[in-house]
Amino acid sequence: MLTRKQHELLMFIHERIKETGVSPSFDEMKEALDLASKSGIHRLITALEERGFLRRLPHRARALEVTKLPQQATTAAPAGGRQNFKPQVIKGDGPGAVPAPAAIANDVREIPLLGRIAAGSPIEALQVERDRMPVSESLLGAGEHYVLEVQGDSMIEAGILDGDYVLIRKTDTAHSGEIVVALVEGEEATLKRLRKKGVSIALEAANPKYPTRVYGPDQVEVQGKLVGLIRKYH
Numbered sequence: 490m491l492t493r494k495q496h497e498l499l500m501f502i503h504e505r506i507k508e509t510g511v512s513p514s515f516d517e518m519k520e521a522l523d524l525a526s527k528s529g530i531h532r533l534i535t536a537l538e539e540r541g542f543l544r545r546l547p548h549r550a551r552a553l554e555v556t557k558l559p560q561q562a563t564t565a566a567p568a569g570g571r572q573n574f575k576p577q578v579i580k581g582d583g584p585g586a587v588p589a590p591a592a593i594a595n596d597v598r599e600i601p602l603l604g605r606i607a608a609g610s611p612i613e614a615l616q617v618e619r620d621r622m623p624v625s626e627s628l629l630g631a632g633e634h635y636v637l638e639v640q641g642d643s644m645i646e647a648g649i650l651d652g653d654y655v656l657i658r659k660t661d662t663a664h665s666g667e668i669v670v671a672l673v674e675g676e677e678a679t680l681k682r683l684r685k686k687g688v689s690i691a692l693e694a695a696n697p698k699y700p701t702r703v704y705g706p707d708q709v710e711v712q713g714k715l716v717g718l719i720r721k722y723h
Contacts, residue, residue, distance in 0.1 A: 491540070491559055497522055498533045499542050503555045509668065510656065510718035511648040512553040552648045596626040606637035606655065606670060607679045608644040608694075624656060628717040633659040635713070637670065637680070644668070644680060647695035649718060655680065656717030661710070668715040674708050683711070 491499065501521045505513040515527045524530060534553070537543040542559075546552035599621040622636045639653045647668060649655065663669045665685040671692055672678050681692035684701075690709045693701045 491537075491542070494522060494529075495533055495536055495540075495542075496559060498530070499537055499555065499558070502543070502553055503558065506553075506555065508716070510715055511668075546648075597623040598626055598629060600624045600629075600634050600636050600656070602636045602638070602654075604637065605640045607677075608639045608641040608649060608651070608681075622654065622719070624717075624719070628656055630658070630716070634716070635659065636719070639680065643694035643696045643699040645696050647682070649680070649695070650720070652721075654719040654721070655715055656719060657713035658716045659713045661712070663711050663714045669711050670713045670715075672710040672712050673704065675710070678712070680715070683709075 498518060498521075501518065502512055505511075505517075513521070515530050518530045519527050522530070522533075534543060534545075538545065542555065542557055544554045544556050546554055600623075602620040602622045624634070624636070635657050636654050637657060639649055639651060639655055642651050649668075657670055663683050665683060667683055668680065669683045670678060671681055671683065673692075679692060681694060684691040684693050686703065688706050689703050690706060691701050691703045692709065
């Protein structure tokens with residue numbers, strides 16, 4: 490049985506991975522649970538690992554995987570935490586039960602694979618479909634999607650590695666802090682975290698060796714935002 494804080498943290502991590510494809514930072518977890526320090530988050534994560542609910546992925550910063558969910562999950566947000574935290578209700582067996590994500594039917598959809606996207610210095614934008622990739626319907630929501638192969642290491646602290654495939658939902662708008670496909674000056678595409686600074690737009694890497702680049706509002710066009718991550722093991 491989980492404590493209230495363990496349950497809240499597990500569901501927060503689960504929802505964030507489901508929404509963005511990457512686990513939240515320790516600062517985000519601390520804020521969501523209204524804790525005074527990150528040491529409390531480390532203790533909660535260790536307890537969830539020991540109980541088999543979480544797994545840390547080796548050699549990756551901020552890489553957590555939810556291995557199972559409790560039989561019942563409430564929709565209450567962490568007290569004093571983020572008000573938009575709305576975990577899915579997962580009920581037990583019986584009429585009207587909502588299945589856990591692992592029980593969702595394995596329906597797949599063929600999604601266009603458009604080419605490579607730079608997670609480093611921008612590379613030439615590729616918009617021509619080169620193949621199609623089967624993607625589970627559980628990763629897809631409303632709207633049109635496409636897949637890009639990641640090239641580079643600038644997003645490793647967001648859990649996105651060279652050779653990964655990112656699932657992108659087409660959109661021309663994004664909130665500050667979201668990871669997006671950005672077309673720079675109409676010629677080069679890159680995968681970065683978008684930050685809005687007044688009228689300027691900053692494209693922020695998740696690797697300290699890459700600088701944040703700031704552009705005018707007419708120099709950057711959002712072409713989609715990250716909704717999932719696909720990794721192949723050979």
